Amino acid sequence: MLANHVKQRLGIVLSAFTPLPTAEFLAVAREAEQRGYHTGWVGEVAGYDALTVMAVIATHTERLQVGSAVVPVQTRTPVLLGMSAASLNHFAPDRVVLGLGLSSRIVVGDWHGLAFSPALEQIREAVQIIRQVAAGERASFEGRFFRAKNFRLAAPPPARPVRIFLAALGAEMLELAGEIADGVVLNWIPPERVPVSIGHLERGARRAGRTLEGFEIASFIRTCATDDVEGARQWLARDITGYATVDVYSSFFRSAGFGPEMDALGAAWKAGDRAGAVRQVSPRMLDGLGVVGDEAFCRARVAEFIRAGLTMPVILPVAPGGAGDTPALLRTLRAFPG
Numbered sequence: 001m002l003a004n005h006v007k008q009r010l011g012i013v014l015s016a017f018t019p020l021p022t023a024e025f026l027a028v029a030r031e032a033e034q035r036g037y038h039t040g041w042v043g044e045v046a047g048y049d050a051l052t053v054m055a056v057i058a059t060h061t062e063r064l065q066v067g068s069a070v071v072p073v074q075t076r077t078p079v080l081l082g083m084s085a086a087s088l089n090h091f092a093p094d095r096v097v098l099g100l101g102l103s104s105r106i107v108v109g110d111w112h113g114l115a116f117s118p119a120l121e122q123i124r125e126a127v128q129i130i131r132q133v134a135a136g137e138r139a140s141f142e143g144r145f146f147r148a149k150n151f152r153l154a155a156p157p158p159a160r161p162v163r164i165f166l167a168a169l170g171a172e173m174l175e176l177a178g179e180i181a182d183g184v185v186l187n188w189i190p191p192e193r194v195p196v197s198i199g200h201l202e203r204g205a206r207r208a209g210r211t212l213e214g215f216e217i218a219s220f221i222r223t224c225a226t227d228d229v230e231g232a233r234q235w236l237a238r239d240i241t242g243y244a245t246v247d248v249y250s251s252f253f254r255s256a257g258f259g260p261e262m263d264a265l266g267a268a269w270k271a272g273d274r275a276g277a278v279r280q281v282s283p284r285m286l287d288g289l290g291v292v293g294d295e296a297f298c299r300a301r302v303a304e305f306i307r308a309g310l311t312m313p314v315i316l317p318v319a320p321g322g323a324g325d326t327p328a329l330l331r332t333l334r335a336f337p338g
Helices: 022-034 050-059 078-091 105-111 121-134 171-180 191-207 229-244 247-255 259-270 274-279 283-289 295-308 326-334
Strands: 011-013 039-042 065-068 096-101 139-142 147-151 163-167 183-186 216-225 290-293 312-317
Touching: 022 039, 022 050, 022 326, 039 050, 039 312, 050 065, 050 078, 078 096, 078 121, 078 147, 096 121, 096 183, 121 139, 121 147, 121 163, 121 171, 163 171, 163 216, 171 183, 171 191, 183 191, 191 216, 191 295, 216 229, 216 295, 216 326, 229 247, 229 259, 229 274, 229 283, 229 290, 247 259, 259 274, 283 290, 290 295, 295 312, 312 326
Parallel strands: 011 039, 011 312, 039 065, 065 096, 096 163, 163 183, 183 216, 216 290, 216 312
Antiparallel strands: 139 147
């Protein structure tokens, strides 16, 4: 079993359960709260929007923190994000985390029809405006990416500032998170890589004249408590392959020590051999990027991530049968904290 103080800081990705009917989904959220999970995380790509789902979870639970992991800063204005953060923080005081990130050219350009840039300066500008708006301050800002003139929240601002986390993989984003954010959300990271990421966070914090005291270091960990280990590992290999074909993740996987796998996977993918690409995900890559086994194994492996420096491991339940395999997803949720 994990230590008691760790139980209180365990996260769960509730997005894994959003295909369920509303009543069943809310039952899962309440069960997560009852079992002692600290934060329920909600993602946003092409499913339900994160802020709506966060509001539903927050208003049907009492203690569970709710967080977005993540909302892109390019698809909503910073003023609107600040208003949303203030709204959530008003109706669920001190229980809200606004996780922000940069999205992709496909999401921003193709889906939303907006100009895309990968520049990190967007995050810095957006965070400044969001904090001003959410705190009820007058927001006037003229930046490279965002502008606001004399906006002020008409509703009473929350008593405490909303917490802002950044999604980060590479060194520059990690340093920016350490400099301006209240926490970070990592993804697809083996425990051996966590200290490297913390080093970049510390470098950014020093730049701002602060430490990481009170700074949350969270990471999604794809986890499956199962007897069908091989089936779950095959699912995980397909999931990794989908990410590995995106440049930013391919580069990150290389930096994490999986260069040979990326070379072989990329070659198979370019040749049109999708199944062959999946087969290039090695056992060591599966062991590093996912947690698959019985409940005792899963708890022990997640404890390794904690020892590596995470303050909040975030269980992302996966199942051999995919997103619709609710019993398998629930088994993983119930493997922690207990």
